[in-house]
Amino acid sequence: MTLPQPATLLGGISPERFLREYWQKKPLLVRQAFPELENPLSPDELAGLALEEEVESRIVLTEGATPWELRRGPFGEDDFKTLPEQDWTLLVQAVDQFVPEVAELMKAFSFLPSWRLDDVMVSYAAPGGSVGPHYDNYDVFLLQSHGRRRWKIGQHCDDQSPLLEHPDLRILKDFVEEQEWVLEPGDVLYIPPGIAHYGIAEDECMTCSVGFRAPSHGEILLHFTDYLSQSLTDQSRYGDNGLQLPADPAAIDDETVERLQRIILERVQDKAALATWFGRHMTEPRYPELIQPLDISSDILTDDLESGYGLVRNPSARLAYRREADEQLVLFASGEHCVLPPSLLPLVQLVCNNDYLDSDTILAWRSNAEGWTLIEQLLAKGDLLLEGDDE
Ligand SMILES: [Mn+2]
Numbered sequence: 368m369t370l371p372q373p374a375t376l377l378g379g380i381s382p383e384r385f386l387r388e389y390w391q392k393k394p395l396l397v398r399q400a401f402p403e404l405e406n407p408l409s410p411d412e413l414a415g416l417a418l419e420e421e422v423e424s425r426i427v428l429t430e431g432a433t434p435w436e437l438r439r440g441p442f443g444e445d446d447f448k449t450l451p452e453q454d455w456t457l458l459v460q461a462v463d464q465f466v467p468e469v470a471e472l473m474k475a476f477s478f479l480p481s482w483r484l485d486d487v488m489v490s491y492a493a494p495g496g497s498v499g500p501h502y503d504n505y506d507v508f509l510l511q512s513h514g515r516r517r518w519k520i521g522q523h524c525d526d527q528s529p530l531l532e533h534p535d536l537r538i539l540k541d542f543v544e545e546q547e548w549v550l551e552p553g554d555v556l557y558i559p560p561g562i563a564h565y566g567i568a569e570d571e572c573m574t575c576s577v578g579f580r581a582p583s584h585g586e587i588l589l590h591f592t593d594y595l596s597q598s599l600t601d602q603s604r605y606g607d608n609g610l611q612l613p614a615d616p617a618a619i620d621d622e623t624v625e626r627l628q629r630i631i632l633e634r635v636q637d638k639a640a641l642a643t644w645f646g647r648h649m650t651e652p653r654y655p656e657l658i659q660p661l662d663i664s665s666d667i668l669t670d671d672l673e674s675g676y677g678l679v680r681n682p683s684a685r686l687a688y689r690r691e692a693d694e695q696l697v698l699f700a701s702g703e704h705c706v707l708p709p710s711l712l713p714l715v716q717l718v719c720n721n722d723y724l725d726s727d728t729i730l731a732w733r734s735n736a737e738g739w740t741l742i743e744q745l746l747a748k749g750d751l752l753l754e755g756d757d758e
Contacts, residue, residue, distance in 0.1 A: 400555035407468035492568035500542035500565035511550035514572025521563030646699035650685035657683035684750035
């Protein structure tokens with residue numbers, strides 16, 4: 368399958384205009400965004416994934432034992448045999464980690480920062496199947512990959528929007544329909560965070576949801592300060608040198624609170640530390656257990672490359688980099704970071720932006736000691752894999 372260029376994917380809108388007018392702002396429907404789409408996996412293959420222990424899956428029945436009944440995977444074969452003819456949906460998270468054809472779809476979105484991309488959830492719905500009207504906190508591109516689904520778009524929502532009483536699902540109590548479309552295979556609907564949407568299967572259908580990562584402010588504060596605190600010693604401590612005789616010994620005065628504010632503001636202003644924490648956080652893999660260390664000697668690696676084997680990016684690995692103002696180069700690889708000489712920028716860009724590197728491209732770095740060490744380290748860590756290696 369040939370992936371669409373951004374202009375096709377966005378229906379003739381340039382990526383610049385899309386970011387200005389639609390991204391995080393309003394929905395965009397694109398008919399035939401993937402004109403050459405081949406459904407990347409069959410309903411049976413999706414159901415097969417839902418049987419696997421390590422795969423996150425769920426089934427939502429419109430009228431099950433309760434309204435909008437949620438069943439969590441992994442499922443057994445019998446679970447599927449007892450499902451009704453209609454009005455249910457199977458949802459499988461992060462299918463891109465297990466099905467290369469699904470991972471391939473994500474490349475069509477490479478005009479967006481790759482570290483913002485999260486995963487591709489694939490859903491299969493029997494006729495009438497739906498997960499109810501809801502909103503998400505993340506941007507999503509809904510790609511119709513099989514059959515037809517009716518999508519209704521509604522109001523702006525936030526955490527004040529009333530929800531149905533439900534132990535597991537966040538279903539909106541009110542849905543104010545503003546637009547409605549029936550998506551056919553190859554059509555894409557972009558939905559920004561906080562916009563109510565309600566999809567109902569017209570007939571048996573499948574949708575691939577390309578979702579994005581966005582940490583909440585709570586997560587940013589919690590995890591950044593946790594990261595910062597790891598480099599602080601017990602000696603760095605609240606102090607009140609110059610303490611004035613208190614008017615009342617039980618009172619916490621403004622000077623005390625300002626001393627605390629100074630500690631916090633001084634610490635969180637460390638921009639380099641913030642960037643490092645963020646790069647690590649955004650490249651944290653969803654399934655770290657799928658990134659296995661590889662023990663390979665430099666000689667065997669060279670031999671394999673010389674026989675024509677290339678390097679493949681582990682589909683579970685996440686890579687990004689940052690250039691500091693002082694020319695320092697930091698590579699982030701699956702939740703870890705390393706500081707590299709700026710001369711390695713071309714190699715870092717190659718590794719971050721390609722899921723396959725042919726042997727010649729890699730062997731060109733054989734004579735660069737630092738570059739070669741980086742390649743070996745990424746292989747040892749499991750972020751890169753040697754082609755033809757089944758692990
Ligand atoms: Mn949604």
